[in-house]
Amino acid sequence: xxxxxxxxxxxxRVALHVVTGKxxxxxxxxxxxxxxxxxxxxxxVLLCEVEGRQGIAxxxxxxxxxxxxxxxxxxxxxxxxxxxxxxxxxxxxxxALLEYLAMYYRLGRAGKALDRFGVIDFATxxxxxxxxxxxxxxxxxxxxxxxxxxxxxxxxxxxxxxVVLDAPPTGRISQFLGVNSEVAGLAKVxxxxxxxxxxxxxxRSPRTAxxxxxxxxxxxxxxxxxxxxxxxxxxxxxxxxxxxxxxxxALSAGALAQVRDDAVDPTAVISDLKRAxxxxxxxxxxxxxxxAHDHAVRRRLEDGQRxxxxxxxxPTYELPRLASxxxxxxxxxxxxxxxxxxxx
Numbered sequence: 001x002x003x004x005x006x007x008x009x010x011x012x013r014v015a016l017h018v019v020t021g022k023x024x025x026x027x028x029x030x031x032x033x034x035x036x037x038x039x040x041x042x043x044x045v046l047l048c049e050v051e052g053r054q055g056i057a058x059x060x061x062x063x064x065x066x067x068x069x070x071x072x073x074x075x076x077x078x079x080x081x082x083x084x085x086x087x088x089x090x091x092x093x094x095x096a097l098l099e100y101l102a103m104y105y106r107l108g109r110a111g112k113a114l115d116r117f118g119v120i121d122f123a124t125x126x127x128x129x130x131x132x133x134x135x136x137x138x139x140x141x142x143x144x145x146x147x148x149x150x151x152x153x154x155x156x157x158x159x160x161x162x163v164v165l166d167a168p169p170t171g172r173i174s175q176f177l178g179v180n181s182e183v184a185g186l187a188k189v190x191x192x193x194x195x196x197x198x199x200x201x202x203x204r205s206p207r208t209a210x211x212x213x214x215x216x217x218x219x220x221x222x223x224x225x226x227x228x229x230x231x232x233x234x235x236x237x238x239x240x241x242x243x244x245x246x247x248x249x250a251l252s253a254g255a256l257a258q259v260r261d262d263a264v265d266p267t268a269v270i271s272d273l274k275r276a277x278x279x280x281x282x283x284x285x286x287x288x289x290x291x292a293h294d295h296a297v298r299r300r301l302e303d304g305q306r307x308x309x310x311x312x313x314x315p316t317y318e319l320p321r322l323a324s325x326x327x328x329x330x331x332x333x334x335x336x337x338x339x340x341x342x343x344x
Contacts, residue, residue, distance in 0.1 A: 089142070
């Protein structure tokens with residue numbers, strides 16, 4: 001974990017940060033913290049989710065998000081006095097399809113009528129390639145909005161310096177982002193194919209980075225390694241790896257080795273504690289030594305997994321396991337850690 005006191009940022013050109021990870025690694029938490037970290041440097045950020053779980057609303061303690069962009073947080077002012085903002089968007093495929101039909105086919109109310117006949121459900125369930133094109137297409141639209149409207153014209157449309165996408169898990173990320181291959185058998189020409197081509201152009205450009213979240217356990221680390229290989233094979237830009245839920249390192253390397261090798265004498269520990277006027281019994285000390293041994297063994301396993309993550313050769317960041325759980329205050333704390341490490 002490398003700090004960046006000079007505020008060197010690893011991803012200065014990236015406009016779309018895609019965050020993925022194996023289930024249970026805390027990818028949604030990392031996506032939210034990253035959005036706050038970007039906003040704390042004076043940028044306007046859109047945080048998107050596509051899995052239908054309303055995770056953003058729960059983390060920020062706001063009402064369930066509709067299919068519209070809503071401000072959920074305001075960042076602290078940067079050195080110039082500019083305060084960034086975080087807006088959130090819950091993207092569901094049905095609403096995205098209705099918007100798509102209105103935009104490209106001008107169906108208007110007729111599009112809503114299709115919903116009553118089950119056409120939208122058919123298109124987004126039976127043809128999952130179309131579903132992913134719609135979800136990523138909405139994100140693409142937010143990234144591509146002009147930053148500077150015409151002089152004297154206020155469009156009322158929000159524009160963003162960065163978009164953070166809480167994406168599907170690592171096992172599905174290449175398929176989710178590979179919208180061209182997904183629609184190849186469905187549409188050779190037309191608006192769907194055109195949109196897929198434009199989305200892929202953005203996803204494969206230096207303006208996008210796909211970050212992976214893991215914990216220091218064998219299966220998540222292996223899935224992260226496999227995910228990096230799949231992304232590279234698909235020509236998608238790999239970002240950094242966020243090692244999440246890291247345990248506190250309370251013991252030195254020497255102390256860890258001592259308890260791991262069963263070189264701690266419980267009677268000596270009792271004597272030392274009694275000299276410090278701490279009243280303990282032998283059973284309590286034996287229990288503590290056993291717990292320390294288990295901790296030391298786990299730490300060695302985690303260090304081995306950390307080496308595998310570092311061997312991937314991409315920027316790596318670490319976030320601790322917070323005893324208080326995840327709320328808005330915890331997200332702000334994690335965001336500051338990501339900033340200090342140069343991720344935002």
